[in-house]
Amino acid sequence: MAAWSERRLIKKIRQASLRASNGLLKAIGDDCCEVTAPGSFLISTDTLVDSVHFDVSFHPPYLLGRKSIAVNLSDIAAMGGRPRFVLLSLCLPENLEWDWISRWLDGALEILQEYDCVLIGGDTVKGKELVLTVTVLGEPVGSGAVYRDGAKEGDTVWVSGDLGTAGGGLALLNHNKNEHDSLDLGGWNALLSGHLNPVPRIHLGMELARSGLLTAMQDISDGLATDLAHLCQASGVSAIIYGENLPFLPELSTAAEVLNLKLEDLILRSGEDYQLVFTVRKGKEDEFVGLMQKSKKEIFKIGEIRSGAGVFYDNGDSIEDISFQGYEH
Amino acid sequence: MAAWSERRLIKKIRQASLRASNGLLKAIGDDCCEVTAPGSFLISTDTLVDSVHFDVSFHPPYLLGRKSIAVNLSDIAAMGGRPRFVLLSLCLPENLEWDWISRWLDGALEILQEYDCVLIGGDTVKGKELVLTVTVLGEPVGSGAVYRDGAKEGDTVWVSGDLGTAGGGLALLNHNKNEHDSLDLGGWNALLSGHLNPVPRIHLGMELARSGLLTAMQDISDGLATDLAHLCQASGVSAIIYGENLPFLPELSTAAEVLNLKLEDLILRSGEDYQLVFTVRKGKEDEFVGLMQKSKKEIFKIGEIRSGAGVFYDNGDSIEDISFQGYEH
Numbered sequence: 271m272a273a274w275s276e277r278r279l280i281k282k283i284r285q286a287s288l289r290a291s292n293g294l295l296k297a298i299g300d301d302c303c304e305v306t307a308p309g310s311f312l313i314s315t316d317t318l319v320d321s322v323h324f325d326v327s328f329h330p331p332y333l334l335g336r337k338s339i340a341v342n343l344s345d346i347a348a349m350g351g352r353p354r355f356v357l358l359s360l361c362l363p364e365n366l367e368w369d370w371i372s373r374w375l376d377g378a379l380e381i382l383q384e385y386d387c388v389l390i391g392g393d394t395v396k397g398k399e400l401v402l403t404v405t406v407l408g409e410p411v412g413s414g415a416v417y418r419d420g421a422k423e424g425d426t427v428w429v430s431g432d433l434g435t436a437g438g439g440l441a442l443l444n445h446n447k448n449e450h451d452s453l454d455l456g457g458w459n460a461l462l463s464g465h466l467n468p469v470p471r472i473h474l475g476m477e478l479a480r481s482g483l484l485t486a487m488q489d490i491s492d493g494l495a496t497d498l499a500h501l502c503q504a505s506g507v508s509a510i511i512y513g514e515n516l517p518f519l520p521e522l523s524t525a526a527e528v529l530n531l532k533l534e535d536l537i538l539r540s541g542e543d544y545q546l547v548f549t550v551r552k553g554k555e556d557e558f559v560g561l562m563q564k565s566k567k568e569i570f571k572i573g574e575i576r577s578g579a580g581v582f583y584d585n586g587d588s589i590e591d592i593s594f595q596g597y598e599h
Numbered sequence: 600m601a602a603w604s605e606r607r608l609i610k611k612i613r614q615a616s617l618r619a620s621n622g623l624l625k626a627i628g629d630d631c632c633e634v635t636a637p638g639s640f641l642i643s644t645d646t647l648v649d650s651v652h653f654d655v656s657f658h659p660p661y662l663l664g665r666k667s668i669a670v671n672l673s674d675i676a677a678m679g680g681r682p683r684f685v686l687l688s689l690c691l692p693e694n695l696e697w698d699w700i701s702r703w704l705d706g707a708l709e710i711l712q713e714y715d716c717v718l719i720g721g722d723t724v725k726g727k728e729l730v731l732t733v734t735v736l737g738e739p740v741g742s743g744a745v746y747r748d749g750a751k752e753g754d755t756v757w758v759s760g761d762l763g764t765a766g767g768g769l770a771l772l773n774h775n776k777n778e779h780d781s782l783d784l785g786g787w788n789a790l791l792s793g794h795l796n797p798v799p800r801i802h803l804g805m806e807l808a809r810s811g812l813l814t815a816m817q818d819i820s821d822g823l824a825t826d827l828a829h830l831c832q833a834s835g836v837s838a839i840i841y842g843e844n845l846p847f848l849p850e851l852s853t854a855a856e857v858l859n860l861k862l863e864d865l866i867l868r869s870g871e872d873y874q875l876v877f878t879v880r881k882g883k884e885d886e887f888v889g890l891m892q893k894s895k896k897e898i899f900k901i902g903e904i905r906s907g908a909g910v911f912y913d914n915g916d917s918i919e920d921i922s923f924q925g926y927e928h
Contacts, residue, residue: 307636
């Protein structure tokens with residue numbers, strides 16, 4: 271297998287950049303690129319390191335390319351924004367196969383195109399290990415970006431979809447990597463895909479922002495227990511959530527049993543689902559539900575905002591403070 | 600010596616971000632930061648890897664912090680822009696000393712403040728080696744950004760200051776690291792500083808852009824031979840430059856002698872001076888010189904743009920094509 275070459279990689283990146291023109295005034299090939307700017311930009315950057323943030327032994331490069339972009343797009347979704355431009359900084363080991371990085375880039379370019387987002391530049395360097403840095407710029411829609419810090423007592427707490435999916439998928443993949451009794455992964459596609467190919471909730475995020483009824487939002491990257499705690503801490507409030515309201519896939523219970531894991535841990539404390547957790551303004555719940563039904567969006571009310579501090583979990587029998595009990599990258 | 604901790608580092612970065620407010624709508628601590636945007640943004644990103652792009656054995660962390668930012672600011676200077684916002688992505692080995700990264704960050708924050716530029720976010724992760732990614736956003740001034748591709752036959756070619764300075768400094772530092780006969784570096788401050796603490800030509804770049812008389816510009820990061828070749832290639836022209844017109848420090852000749860290096864190689868082919876090379880529109884030279892004299896800016900006319908392709912060097916005796924004979928990172 272041929273190793274990657276910087277010239278070939280830059281050529282491929284440059285060709286992709288030249289095909290795109292939406293808002294790109296000056297493409298790759300000058301000291302800077304130049305983009306048209308709206309009133310404000312939302313900006314986020316994430317660095318992923320091999321064997322810390324991902325595992326090349328079971329993550330196909332094409333899907334990892336998609337995911338490397340998806341986790342950044344999710345930060346834009348968490349503000350209710352529209353992603354516009356992306357920069358890549360790739361630190362690649364000298365012996366990395368061309369095929370691997372080429373497929374990685376194919377995946378990255380594919381998901382960028384799906385969200386009408388443009389690769390505008392970046393840098394490639396040689397290093398000892400694989401380090402992928404993605405920076406994304408987006409623009410707020412509707413009446414502006416939704417921050418973390420606006421939740422108030424009496425608001426309701428919602429999530430955009432199933433929790434624990436990615437955590438279940440990762441646990442299955444790790445089991446088969448580390449244990450002798452390999453499982454047949456044939457029936458677990460939804461869980462595996464949750465980890466390998468997560469979907470950033472861009473369109474939903476924009477719709478939520480446009481409703482004008484949200485008070486706070488963020489994405490769930492470190493698990494609900496941690497991410498809702500961030501939202502509550504930023505807003506100076508507490509939250510109570512009800513176990514019976516938390517959405518999860520039926521196969522997650524089976525996976526938990528097979529793997530001898532607590533279902534509750536996967537749902538509350540495993541990361542990387544990239545669903546959105548958000549709060550709806552007190553007294554606006556009916557209006558909000560009406561809007562969501564009209565656009566056929568499935569979302570889940572999981573609890574309420576209260577005064578004080580902490581995230582409290584009501585499992586039907588008892589109430590426990592689960593703040594910051596999530597996944598740490 | 601204590602090792603770095605992510606919590607402590609993020610706290611320090613966050614405090615710096617909160618102190619700044621110029622154009623920063625939402626500081627570090629949400630899914631994204633939010634910044635006010637002008638009509639367009641100039642964006643550049645650079646990744647620096649230990650022992651490829653710098654050498655921690657002789658580069659004090661404080662000065663490396665300054666330089667890591669300076670090389671990115673220089674990309675904005677090369678477009679005639681004003682730097683506004685910076686993101687850092689730091690991949691740090693687990694055993695890296697707190698003192699080292701803290702001083703690095705002090706240097707980075709200091710130079711950002713000097714140019715009224717705001718640290719708006721980033722990421723810190725653990726890795727096997729030190730990888731520093733800096734992304735800078737700037738805004739064009741005057742009638743807009745100056746690209747590389749506007750040079751035309753008959754334009755004159757200029758540089759903003761001494762060439763070979765950083766290359767001379769690096770050669771001295773490498774000599775003392777690798778050779779037995781250590782030199783006394785006491786008298787070589789200007790050269791050492793050229794490598795260790797380069798100055799991005801931000802203010803000059805903006806003044807040049809505002810003059811409205813430039814047709815192309817870029818910064819000299821890989822040496823004049825390579826960077827002027829990039830400008831000529833992008834513009835579809837050639838250039839001739841005259842050896843007798845090239846500015847350099849008197850101590851560079853002495854260093855070349857002591858190190859047994861060709862002075863011409865240092866001036867034409869060594870990198871990282873971060874001076875600007877630019878072209879002035881045909882027939883506008885007198886007006887341009889008048890403007891520069893009025894603002895007491897010292898700049899140097901080194902040659903002319905011609906038709907064809909290549910960068911030709913006239914040493915007084917003969918003419919040689921030196922295109923792309925520069926430093927390769």
